[in-house]
Amino acid sequence: MDINKLKTLTEELITHKQNVKLRATVRYLLSHTKVYKEIFEERKIDWYDIQTIDDWTKLPLVTKKSYLTNPEDFIVKVNEDDAVQVYQAYHEYIDFNCSVFLKKIFKRTKLKEEVKEFFTPKIPIFSGGTEAGKPSVVFMTEMQRKQLCEDIEIIMKMWSNYLDRKIIGMNLFPYGPHLAWQGINHAFDEIADMNLCTAAGRAMSTEQLIKIAKNFQPNMFAGMNSYFRQRFLPEIIKQKIKLPEKIIFVNGAEKLLSEERKQIKELSQKAGVKELVVLDMYGASELKSGLMAECKENSGFHQIQPFNTILKTVECGEERKGLIEEWEFKEKGYSVLWNLDGAGTKLEGYLLGDVWEITNQRCNCGLSVPTIKHVDRIRNVEAQLKLTGIVEGKVKGTRINLSELRNKILGIKEVTEVQVVAEKNKLRLYIIGNKKVKSSIEKVLKGEELKPEIKFISLDSLEKGKLKFEGIIIK
Numbered sequence: 001m002d003i004n005k006l007k008t009l010t011e012e013l014i015t016h017k018q019n020v021k022l023r024a025t026v027r028y029l030l031s032h033t034k035v036y037k038e039i040f041e042e043r044k045i046d047w048y049d050i051q052t053i054d055d056w057t058k059l060p061l062v063t064k065k066s067y068l069t070n071p072e073d074f075i076v077k078v079n080e081d082d083a084v085q086v087y088q089a090y091h092e093y094i095d096f097n098c099s100v101f102l103k104k105i106f107k108r109t110k111l112k113e114e115v116k117e118f119f120t121p122k123i124p125i126f127s128g129g130t131e132a133g134k135p136s137v138v139f140m141t142e143m144q145r146k147q148l149c150e151d152i153e154i155i156m157k158m159w160s161n162y163l164d165r166k167i168i169g170m171n172l173f174p175y176g177p178h179l180a181w182q183g184i185n186h187a188f189d190e191i192a193d194m195n196l197c198t199a200a201g202r203a204m205s206t207e208q209l210i211k212i213a214k215n216f217q218p219n220m221f222a223g224m225n226s227y228f229r230q231r232f233l234p235e236i237i238k239q240k241i242k243l244p245e246k247i248i249f250v251n252g253a254e255k256l257l258s259e260e261r262k263q264i265k266e267l268s269q270k271a272g273v274k275e276l277v278v279l280d281m282y283g284a285s286e287l288k289s290g291l292m293a294e295c296k297e298n299s300g301f302h303q304i305q306p307f308n309t310i311l312k313t314v315e316c317g318e319e320r321k322g323l324i325e326e327w328e329f330k331e332k333g334y335s336v337l338w339n340l341d342g343a344g345t346k347l348e349g350y351l352l353g354d355v356w357e358i359t360n361q362r363c364n365c366g367l368s369v370p371t372i373k374h375v376d377r378i379r380n381v382e383a384q385l386k387l388t389g390i391v392e393g394k395v396k397g398t399r400i401n402l403s404e405l406r407n408k409i410l411g412i413k414e415v416t417e418v419q420v421v422a423e424k425n426k427l428r429l430y431i432i433g434n435k436k437v438k439s440s441i442e443k444v445l446k447g448e449e450l451k452p453e454i455k456f457i458s459l460d461s462l463e464k465g466k467l468k469f470e471g472i473i474i475k
């Protein structure tokens with residue numbers, strides 16, 4: 001699918017095709033996935049009882065905790081003898097044609113290859129670890145890897161319109177077995193005129209990276225905004241290096257606050273940049289090929305492959321043994337997903353760990369695919385509730401939004417970074433910046449009922465050698 005074809009999609013068509021793929025997934029793939037086999041059998045629900053996504057209310061939601069206990073049980077496992085038959089049934093249902101049948105007769109070798117690409121877990125994708133204590137691992141098949149590459153190419157082509165000259169790409173994600181670095185490297189291979197093949201984190205030092213930037217003048221950067229703001233741009237400025245006048249920065253793997261976007265723009269100006277577009281991307285290993293991206297600043301994240309995942313929001317009751325039996329669809333709430341992208345790891349009715357809002361309105365860019373906005377971590381929200389709960393015990397107060405609080409403080413001039421640490425009923429702010437700003441911070445906090453403790457600290461003592469900077473830490 002290309003961007004023009006994506007623009008022809010309507011909400012009705014997307015919902016229809018998602019439901020067709022959901023039925024095919026349930027009937028032909030979930031019956032070969034241990035966890036779902038048990039869930040359906042225990043509740044005496046037939047595979048054919050699930051016709052549309054609304055029917056999933058008969059079934060429980062799966063939590064991250066339950067998934068991480070045994071990720072192996074979520075992989076589609078089909079006997080070698082049955083593989084072709086399952087593959088054929090699944091495809092005939094979603095494509096309404098007999099191409100697999102014909103391949104069975106005329107192109108047996110090709111079919112064998114396709115079946116292998118469809119079922120065999122090829123790449124483990126690790127992500128997170130900050131929320132659950134250990135990273136989630138999700139297995140992608142070769143077919144899904146190809147799909148992901150296609151998605152990234154679509155996004156990059158959409159973005160490259162912002163640049164009117166040759167694209168020189170600089171990858172500033174840490175190198176490792178996670179989607180971000182690999183995805184961006186592939187994208188630059190495909191759409192950039194030159195891919196510098198760099199990596200941040202421990203792979204290459206900032207000094208090395210800025211030397212390359214000085215010599216090659218990259219105009220498309222991708223990485224975590226904290227690294228770009230805290231390390232890369234300050235070093236560029238310090239060494240008086242000039243970047244091209246027009247550049248794009250793509251953020252991924254961490255939240256991007258409005259004040260962080262502003263800070264990147266201010267810093268880039270000091271490096272000679274006249275025009276800068278800061279775009280944000282959203283992904284999670286559990287979404288597999290379901291990558292989402294902004295088309296322009298603050299557009300919300302567009303679901304580039306709407307047929308590969310169903311995204312919803314729910315309100316839910318208590319968790320029992322890793323499952324949530326009582327829940328309902330709600331317009332705003334906890335994010336839940338259903339993988340519809342073939343075999344590998346299957347997560348259906350899976351609570352992702354974020355809160356967001358979904359809109360299907362057609363965007364100015366022409367896309368009317370599902371778009372998510374106001375993304376935050378459930379853990380942050382829960383901590384907010386906990387903190388507020390404590391406050392409410394003493395003073396009746398409004399809710400405290402940790403991301404919003406961090407954004408506000410970052411907006412103060414001469415504050416370069418803020419780390420919000422919530423522990424039990426205490427809230428601490430670690431500030432990097434001039435100590436003189438303390439009174440400005442206190443002014444901003446005046447309206448808040450919960451008075452955080454303010455500590456000034458250096459950048460190095462903040463990070464504690466971790467690869468990923470965490471703006472909000474919940475202990």
Ligand SMILES: [Zn+2]
Pocket residue numbers: 294295296299302363364365366367
């Ligand atoms: Zn758009």
